[in-house]
Amino acid sequence: MTVNGATDATGEQDPPAHGLRDLLRAVAFATRLNWRSGRLLTIVTVGAQLLAAVLLAAGVLAAAQWFEILLAALQGRVPVGEAVRTGLPFLTILAVRAIAAQGGQLAAARLGGRVGVAAQAQVLAAAARTRLIAFQDPRLFDRLHRANLGAAQADTLAQQAAGIISAAMSIAAAAGAVVTLSPLMALLIPASLAPQIITEVINIRYRYRATAALVPDQRRADYLHGLQVMPASAKELRAYQATGWLADRWRPLATHLADAQWRIGLRVQLRDMAARAVSTVLFFAVVAAGIAFMGPTAGAATAAIYALLHLRGQTAALITMSSTLQASGMFLADLAALAADRSTAEPQGGAAPEPLRTLRLRAAGFRYPGAGADALTGIDLDLHAGQVVALVGENGSGKTTLAMLVAALYRPTCGTITWNDADTATLDPHQVRARIAWAFQDFTRYAFTLSDNITLGPDGDPARLRQATAAGRLQTMLQTLPHGLATLLNRQYGGQVDLSGGQWQRLAIARAFYRRPDLLILDEPTAALDPAAEQHLFRTLARHHSGTVLLITHRIHSVTFADHIYVLHQGRIAEHGTHEQLIAANGHYTRMYDTGAGD
Structure with missing residues (x-):
């Protein structure tokens, strides 16, 4: 289902009505998860269940013979010793069956934890490949919640399927004994x-x-x-x-x-x-x-009753396991469908972008799924290598949405975006984003070490870390941390430090500088900074970053140094030019500047 050029999260409003085919797919999905999580454990778990079924069948047949002899021994027609010897196979089968069942339970418990992790990993992988715009649809979160319910039951579904086979075999064995009656x-x-x-x-x-x-x-x-x-x-x-x-x-x-x-x-x-x-x-x-x-004879009747009770018990177990399988399978079918669904996934492949020379938007527009009006209309914008371009406007004018288009996090509903004359729709979005860094206004405060908060990756480069901390003006703070870059920045998880709002914002700036991007997007980068830190940031732009900068801010007096300024008003470019040109035009920008908007 498509809404204004963007595929929605689910395509359905109500929970899906799963049929037999969906259930079989869910069983197959769970079986693959079990197999990948531990082949030997899967074999032991299923094998133990099947062995228990075979032993039950053998036990029913052995019981029929032993009950006849045992009754005869009680009546004095057969020596007691012969009755005991005749019963040894039956008792041995019971013991071995108990051991097999216990071993299967232990293997299943070990396998279950691994399958649970693998199932949750499927949910996370599906969420990771989902286009960002899909997260605007609440139905995506309903679908993820149902998938999580399925993931919680994935560890038992394949075992339940094997248990059904085991119960069916046991029913066949018990029925065979009853047929004789x-x-x-x-x-x-x-x-x-x-x-x-x-x-x-x-x-x-x-x-x-x-x-x-x-x-x-x-x-x-x-x-x-x-x-x-x-x-x-x-x-x-x-x-x-x-x-x-x-x-x-x-x-x-x-x-x-x-x-x-x-x-x-x-x-x-x-x-x-x-x-x-x-x-x-x-x-x-x-x-x-x-x-x-x-x-029937007394012995045959006893054996028949024993077989009948087993037949009823195994049939009832089969019903219970089948119902549990179907109940679990419905939510797991949601997980399997989510794992297989690519309708909201990021496009894969495409050409790798060259270093940025010019990024252009032409007649670009954007509308959020379900919205009644466009958030952006007719946007023409140019970003040239080495320039600092400012984007200003009132709250709700569309500045951040426009930046999302520039950063390849959203795709335009209409119009085009080109990277060095190549339409970004033909480029690999992941490689495009690798050349862009964004210091978000609502940046995330990760409960990680300072180093991990900056690199957001496994292997931090020491030289780049030093340059990033300098760009973020973190050196003084770094000297006060008990473990330097290895300091955990969250008391909730045992860390000794919580940063102030301004310190976190400087860290977010360092996170962006660490990537050495072609295009650096700074969204309200000075909102939590004092004037000295603000001036330091702008000096840092000139000293540490030679690429392109898109500066989004309410502090209109902070953008006078920009090479080009775009004024956004109600989703449209109201005017653009240098600071001097815009002041001379005496338009929207001048009124904002005279009133000190955002200062």
Whole structure:
């Protein structure tokens, strides 16, 4: 589904109605995850389940023979020693089956943790390849939430499928023993469980749809809960004494979710109880009728009852595992679909860009998905190598959105963007971004070391780190840190330091300078800086960066040195030129300058 040139996040409003094909794909997806996470562990887990099934079949057949001899021994017709010897195979099978089951459980527990990590990695990979514009659609977050629910169950799905095979084999073995008493009973016993089977199918689909429908409210409740426990919001909530107000907003929503889950569970439970009651009555009616009318020997009857109980137990287990498989499979199908979906993915491939000489926007426009109007219209803009270009305008005029187009984070809805005369639509967006660095206005404060906060990568270059810290004016602060560049900048995770707002902004500037980009985008770079730090930044631009700079700021008096200035107003370029040209034009820029906008 496409909205104004941008593919939306999901293509559906409601949770998908998964069918048998989706379930089979989910099982195959889980099987691949298990296999990649540990081949030997997968073989041991599945093999142990199948071995247990084979041993159960052998145990049922051995039990039939032993019960006859055991009854004969109790009646004095067979020596006790012979009865004991006859029972050894049966007892041995029971012991080996118990060991196999325990070994399978241990292997499954070991494998489960690895599969869970692999499944979560699939969610993260899907999120990483999703175009940034898709994150404007709340349905993407609903889809990711459902995929996370599937990831939490991925470790058991392939095992459940193997368990179903194991239960089916056990049913076949038990049915074989019952056939010797009455073929009709062998058919009627599983049929007596039909009410449970039908009810489980109904419950599974109901639970999935009802649970998936709660996902938006659950995400909202998680958000409200997180605000109350995360340090980023703790200061403001206490300063405004808003903790109680926030708790009062969270509590009714959390209560609503708890009540909704209870109602879902109650409805499922009532259906299940009724179905089990009917199935139990039918089962014992079939058993009583069979024994009464068939008239077997005591030993045969005992063996038959033993086989019947196993048949019922394994059939019930098969129903339970099948329902669990389907219930888990529906959410895992969401994960499998997300992992396979490329409709919102970043385009792959394309030519590698050359070093930037000129970047041009021509008649570029942009509209956010679902918006009623364009955020940008008819944008013509030129960035030449070595220039400092300023972008100014009121709040909401579209400055940051325009910068997103320049940085190849958004694609224009209309018009073109060229990099050295090559349309950026034909270039590899990842390689384009590798030549661009952005000091964001709303930069992220990572709970990492100072070095990792600057490099955002595994291997920091010492020389580039020194230059970046100088560009960000961090040397004085660096001398005060207990572990220098290796200092963890977050008390929440055991660090000893939290930086001030201005220090974090200088760090964000150093993060951008570290990349030595062709194009440096500075979005409100001086908002948290004092005048001395602001002047230092602008001197640094001249001394440390020889490439192109796009400077976005409200402080209009700070851009007078720029080579070219663009004035953005209501999503359009109102005027552009040098500072002197714009002042002489006595237009929008002059009015902003005279009023000291942003200063």
